[in-house]
Amino acid sequence: MQYDVIIVGAGPGGIFAAYELMQLNSELKVAVFEAGHALNKRKCPIDGEKIKSCINCKTCSIMSGFGGAGAFSDGKYNITNDFGGTLYEYIGKKQALDLMNYVDKINLKFGGEGTKLYTTAGTRFKSICIQHDLHLLDASVRHLGTDINFIVLENLYAYLKDKVEFFFDTPVSSIATEENGYAILCNDKTYHCKDCIVSVGRSGSKWMESVCKELNISTESTRVDIGVRVELPATVFAHLTDELYESKIAYRTEKYGDKVRTFCMNPKGSVVNENTNGIITVNGHSYEDPEKQTENTNFALLVAKHFSEPFKDSNGYGESIAKLSNMLGGGVIVQRFGDLIRGRRSTESRIEEAFITPTLNATPGDLSLVLPKRILDGIIEMIYALDKVAPGTANEDTLLYGVEVKFYNMEVEVDKNLESKHKGLYIIGDGSGITHSLSHASASGVHVARNIAEKN
Numbered sequence: 001m002q003y004d005v006i007i008v009g010a011g012p013g014g015i016f017a018a019y020e021l022m023q024l025n026s027e028l029k030v031a032v033f034e035a036g037h038a039l040n041k042r043k044c045p046i047d048g049e050k051i052k053s054c055i056n057c058k059t060c061s062i063m064s065g066f067g068g069a070g071a072f073s074d075g076k077y078n079i080t081n082d083f084g085g086t087l088y089e090y091i092g093k094k095q096a097l098d099l100m101n102y103v104d105k106i107n108l109k110f111g112g113e114g115t116k117l118y119t120t121a122g123t124r125f126k127s128i129c130i131q132h133d134l135h136l137l138d139a140s141v142r143h144l145g146t147d148i149n150f151i152v153l154e155n156l157y158a159y160l161k162d163k164v165e166f167f168f169d170t171p172v173s174s175i176a177t178e179e180n181g182y183a184i185l186c187n188d189k190t191y192h193c194k195d196c197i198v199s200v201g202r203s204g205s206k207w208m209e210s211v212c213k214e215l216n217i218s219t220e221s222t223r224v225d226i227g228v229r230v231e232l233p234a235t236v237f238a239h240l241t242d243e244l245y246e247s248k249i250a251y252r253t254e255k256y257g258d259k260v261r262t263f264c265m266n267p268k269g270s271v272v273n274e275n276t277n278g279i280i281t282v283n284g285h286s287y288e289d290p291e292k293q294t295e296n297t298n299f300a301l302l303v304a305k306h307f308s309e310p311f312k313d314s315n316g317y318g319e320s321i322a323k324l325s326n327m328l329g330g331g332v333i334v335q336r337f338g339d340l341i342r343g344r345r346s347t348e349s350r351i352e353e354a355f356i357t358p359t360l361n362a363t364p365g366d367l368s369l370v371l372p373k374r375i376l377d378g379i380i381e382m383i384y385a386l387d388k389v390a391p392g393t394a395n396e397d398t399l400l401y402g403v404e405v406k407f408y409n410m411e412v413e414v415d416k417n418l419e420s421k422h423k424g425l426y427i428i429g430d431g432s433g434i435t436h437s438l439s440h441a442s443a444s445g446v447h448v449a450r451n452i453a454e455k456n
């Protein structure tokens with residue numbers, strides 16, 4: 001039960017850490033403990049017929065298991081320091097980009113060859129946006145698509161499974177310091193290691209908090225992004241998505257000076273439920289395979305909320321708002337933009353009469369009963385601003401699903417090696433609060449693996 005390195009969590013952070021360790025020193029004895037299932041066993045029971053909504057499985061197959069939260073995602077690897085995390089603050093902008101490009105190469109090698117890399121460099125949309133006080137953020141985006149993303153994960157697992165020991169359905173309950181490393185407790189067994197990489201993502205945020213308390217590691221939690229997922233005919237954004245695939249557009253509202261941004265754009269995609277700690281929120285994805293594509297495009301509109309002293313539980317605030325939508329709608333609520341502006345709820349018949357077919361079976365309702373006025377005002381203002389660069393965004397039938405919450409894990413105190421104050425205990429990926437994306441989380445895994453390999 002003695003390992004050189006134990007990795008907690010088999011999301012992109014953990015997988016890329018394991019991959020890089022094996023590249024640099026295949027003699028190292030490495031184990032990966034994952035609360036969720038192996039990739040081939042991950043299946044959400046919601047089938048739209050017998051099971052229509054979340055039944056709160058013991059471990060959520062959407063968020064947990066080999067591949068982590070990203071396994072069924074759209075597989076958009078954004079190569080940028082402009083969003084997706086603040087890894088560059090720890091390791092420098094150039095190194096962060098180098099690592100993201102390295103991850104991209106591995107993804108291509110393991111099945112992503114032939115997928116498209118989109119870039120904002122030289123695009124005319126930058127100036128079109130700025131004329132309307134909208135700001136297009138710089139990025140290159142590798143779009144693997146949900147299907148190819150899954151194949152890449154299958155191939156990575158096939159490559160790693162004989163080199164690294166995987167323990168699935170094995171949540172780690174605690175980490176304790178000991179003389180020459182760490183004692184990892186799970187399922188009433190204790191495993192020991194010299195170095196421990198913790199990469200537990202968003203689903204492990206509460207657990208991460210308790211570990212930090214026990215080990216006296218400082219944390220900070222002040223931000224949450226709250227908003228809706230917008231769904232409209234793909235043609236409205238086609239001029240942007242055909243060239244850029246994903247456009248991250250930021251806007252500062254006139255009314256309150258709040259920052260609103262588009263997030264996670266899915267051309268010809270589907271809106272999906274997401275379960276975070278038993279609370280149902282909304283998300284979206286799309287496929288490379290034309291057969292699986294829809295006639296709609298969806299993206300999130302999020303308002304960033306930063307709290308100051310004495311309030312410290314920004315995620316709790318986001319959860320409370322999401323709970324309100326769950327209370328009123330039994331899950332996610334959908335409303336036509338026209339109904340929202342008229343101050344009336346959407347009903348089954350109003351949704352049916354619309355010129356757009358929703359891709360998610362959500363409960364028609366009234367988002368103004370859920371979202372705080374300030375946030376709703378910001379979203380409405382942004383929809384009218386976007387209408388100037390993508391006419392049709394502010395149409396009556398544009399669908400708004402709520403709520404979408406972007407929880408930020410509390411930021412954990414680590415140094416430039418992403419090592420905590422306890423030597424050999426690394427905290428990476430979304431669980432560290434430093435990354436919020438596939439590319440940044442994966443890059444953080446490569447970074448710590450190189451640091452550990454150098455020591456051995």
Ligand SMILES: Cc1cc2nc3c(=O)[nH]c(=O)nc-3n(C[C@H](O)[C@H](O)[C@H](O)COP(=O)(O)OP(=O)(O)OC[C@H]3O[C@@H](n4cnc5c(N)ncnc54)[C@H](O)[C@@H]3O)c2cc1C
Pocket residue numbers: 008009010011012013014033034035036062063064065066067068069070071072073074075076077078084170171172173199200201202203204207264274283284285428429430431435436437438439441442
């Ligand atoms: C539906 C959806 C779509 C997304 N689409 C995109 C996208 O297109 N592009 C993008 O950049 N990002 C996207 N994201 C975000 C992206 O998936 C995450 O940023 C990324 O997966 C973070 O990687 P990670 O390794 O830090 O954590 P995770 O992927 O969350 O993995 C952490 C793993 O740790 C496990 N774990 C937690 N606690 C424990 C414990 N105590 N013991 C053992 N294991 C534990 C979890 O089960 C999980 O499998 C999406 C997320 C979702 C949910």
